Amino acid sequence: MAATxxxxxxxTKPGCLPLAQSVRHGSKAVTRHRxxxxxxxxxxxxxxxxxxxxxxxxxxxxxxxxxxxxxxxxLVRFLKKKVETTFEECKMLVVVQNNAxxxxxxxxxxxxxxxxxxxxxFFPNQVMRSYLPSSQYRNMLPLFIGQTVxxxxxxxxxxxxxxxxxxxxxxxxxxxxxxxxxxSREGIxxxxxxxxxxxxxxxxxxxxTLMTSQTVSMLQRHPAHLSALLQQYIKQNQPGGTPxxxxxxxxxxxxxxxx
Amino acid sequence: MAASKGxxxxxxxxxxxxxxxxxxxxxxxxxxxxxxxGSEKARATNMNCEVITEVKHDRSEPVIDITFIDGEQLVMNxxxxxxxxxxxxxxxxxxxxxxxxxxxxKK
Numbered sequence: 001m002a003a004t005x006x007x008x009x010x011x012t013k014p015g016c017l018p019l020a021q022s023v024r025h026g027s028k029a030v031t032r033h034r035x036x037x038x039x040x041x042x043x044x045x046x047x048x049x050x051x052x053x054x055x056x057x058x059x060x061x062x063x064x065x066x067x068x069x070x071x072x073x074x075l076v077r078f079l080k081k082k083v084e085t086t087f088e089e090c091k092m093l094v095v096v097q098n099n100a101x102x103x104x105x106x107x108x109x110x111x112x113x114x115x116x117x118x119x120x121x122f123f124p125n126q127v128m129r130s131y132l133p134s135s136q137y138r139n140m141l142p143l144f145i146g147q148t149v150x151x152x153x154x155x156x157x158x159x160x161x162x163x164x165x166x167x168x169x170x171x172x173x174x175x176x177x178x179x180x181x182x183x184s185r186e187g188i189x190x191x192x193x194x195x196x197x198x199x200x201x202x203x204x205x206x207x208x209t210l211m212t213s214q215t216v217s218m219l220q221r222h223p224a225h226l227s228a229l230l231q232q233y234i235k236q237n238q239p240g241g242t243p244x245x246x247x248x249x250x251x252x253x254x255x256x257x258x259x
Numbered sequence: 260m261a262a263s264k265g266x267x268x269x270x271x272x273x274x275x276x277x278x279x280x281x282x283x284x285x286x287x288x289x290x291x292x293x294x295x296x297g298s299e300k301a302r303a304t305n306m307n308c309e310v311i312t313e314v315k316h317d318r319s320e321p322v323i324d325i326t327f328i329d330g331e332q333l334v335m336n337x338x339x340x341x342x343x344x345x346x347x348x349x350x351x352x353x354x355x356x357x358x359x360x361x362x363x364x365k366k
Contacts, residue, residue, distance in 0.1 A: 097290065097293075097294075099293060099294050100297065100298040102299070142281065142282050142284055142286070143282070145287050145290055146287070146290040146291055146294060170297065172293075172312045172314060173314060174314060175316075184281075184282065184316035185314040185315075186315075186316055
């Protein structure tokens with residue numbers, strides 16, 4: 001449909017227009033419909049698009065960070081103080097997970113524990129997580145995930161607590177801190193099996209005096225028995241030493257005189 | 260943290276044993292799963308199903324061991340699974356085992 005028009009300009013001078021110039025008389029530039037862009041023009045426009053510079057920080061960015069720290073509400077601060085006092089007062093702290101205990105079960109549990117002066121405390125995990133890392137109990141942090149309840153008491157009454165917990169199957173003992181020692185569940189069970197202080201002291205004293213009491217009982221026997229024992233002992237230790245067997249005979253004589 | 264398909268139905272489950280070490284960091288999903296499975300609603304669907312928890316201290320990974328009524332066992336290692344994944348795995352198997360009851364209930 002396009003007719004080609006070739007016009008020949010005959011100019012022999014150098015630096016001028018070329019000898020043959022063809023002007024293709026094709027479609028018009030200005031059309032009634034939207035003409036699709038030539039691919040080269042498309043590429044050029046795509047490459048030279050204007051990209052506005054992004055602002056490095058939104059105007060309210062930095063100040064809002066400091067504002068976040070101050071948003072710790074009064075309730076959280078109050079709870080934090082409560083947590084601190086609880087930790088300082090109570091020697092025994094146990095963390096227990098509860099799987100949906102009923103309200104009445106909870107009440108029964110509370111009643112039973114109250115008989116032994118054990119209190120049940122609920123603290124939100126967020127408060128615990130913000131308080132614990134700054135205190136000396138930071139290794140207790142992984143215990144406080146999910147639904148946890150804390151049993152606190154001033155006296156470490158572990159046996160009674162375990163008995164009460166056995167009756168409610170939904171409470172799962174996770175671990176605790178008894179007298180500034182972090183214990184796992186097995187640790188708590190072992191702690192409950194320890195004998196009381198008086199028995200431990202008695203055992204210690206008995207062990208220390210064992211050797212001396214044995215010597216005393218041996219000395220208080222008949223001296224002839226003692227000399228026979230000593231002679232036997234020497235014979236066993238030094239099989240070739242016959243002159244030494246006469247030496248212990250003098251000592252029982254002196255003891256016999258003293259007795 | 261509700262389940263995606265409604266309540267947990269434990270009709271085909273005989274026993275669930277959950278073992279974990281609370282001082283590990285990867286225990287969160289297992290503990291949440293335990294809360295969901297041990298809740299009153301879930302336990303009410305099957306009173307014969309036992310949910311047993313073992314708390315260990317040996318740095319082991321959390322393991323959930325489920326025994327079904329027909330003897331099949333499902334063992335899940337909870338350290339890299341989310342609660343939703345574990346729950347959906349359990350529910351698909353429950354539904355597969357008991358399709359008639361479920362289909363009747365849904366319709």
